[in-house]
Amino acid sequence: MASRPLDSRNRRTGIIALLAAVAMLGMGYAAVPLYRLFCQVTGFGGTTQRATDGQAASAAEIARSAGTRTISVRFDANTTRDVPWDFRPLQVTDTVAIGERDMAVFVAKNNSDVPVTGSATFNVTPVQTGAYFNKIQCFCFTEQTLQPGQEVRMPVIYYVDPKILDDENARDVEQITLSYTFHKLEKQGS
Incomplete structure (x- = not known):
């Protein structure tokens, strides 16, 4: 029992x-x-923000009313070992007005004899600027498939939010680095 x-x-x-x-x-x-x-x-860890055209227009208006200050943006491009691509920015650095939209263009070329699908991860350094770096349009938002030998130009439309000037930890930053790394994706069902 x-x-x-x-x-x-x-x-x-x-x-x-x-x-x-x-x-x-x-x-x-x-x-x-x-x-x-x-x-x-x-924006923790240098993660950038996604923005709309409307948010970009508001930021540009704020920047114009506050006076224009510029910041240098450096572009970095990498691939993992299993991605047989050449991947690079067309321009390594650019000086942009804080609050104004700008565009960077990256070039990728598939050097293999098979289609390769990749996805880009990204970050911004110094990490305290990630909350102020806004991307409106980016190739990193979707997967990219390149056919054998195909070369493509991939734009990134972005702006640096004028609120960066109010952050005591970020306002004196002179250069932001936007870095991308492409990773290979295995196609579903293959």
């Missing part, structure tokens, strides 16, 4: 442990998208 309550407690403990394990597994899968969302919202 004493074994029935013991069996019941063991079963309950086992179910609780199983539920805890499933919950931890779920949190493990949710961690990456939640961290990405956190970085995109806060």
Whole structure:
């Protein structure tokens, strides 16, 4: 008779442990998208912000009313070892007016004899400027497939938010580096 309550407690403990394990597994899968969302919202770790044309126009208006200050933007392009592409910016540095839209162009060429699909990750340094670097349009928002020997030009339309001038940790920055790294994506079903 004493074994029935013991069996019941063991079963309950086992179910609780199983539920805890499933919950931890779920949190493990949710961690990456939640961290990405956190970085995109806060600019943490040099993550740039996505902006609309309307936000860019507002920033430009603010910058014009506050007076124009410029900042140097350096462009960096990399690929992982499994991406057989030449990938580079057309212009390595550019001086831009804070708050004004500008465009950088990157060139990618597939040097292999097969189509290659890649996705670009990006960041901005110094990291405290990530919250103020806004991209309106970017090749990094979508996957890129290059056919054998194909060369493409990929624009990035961006601006540096004038609010950077109000941040004591970022206002004296003279150069921002925007860096991209292409990673190979395996096609679904292949």
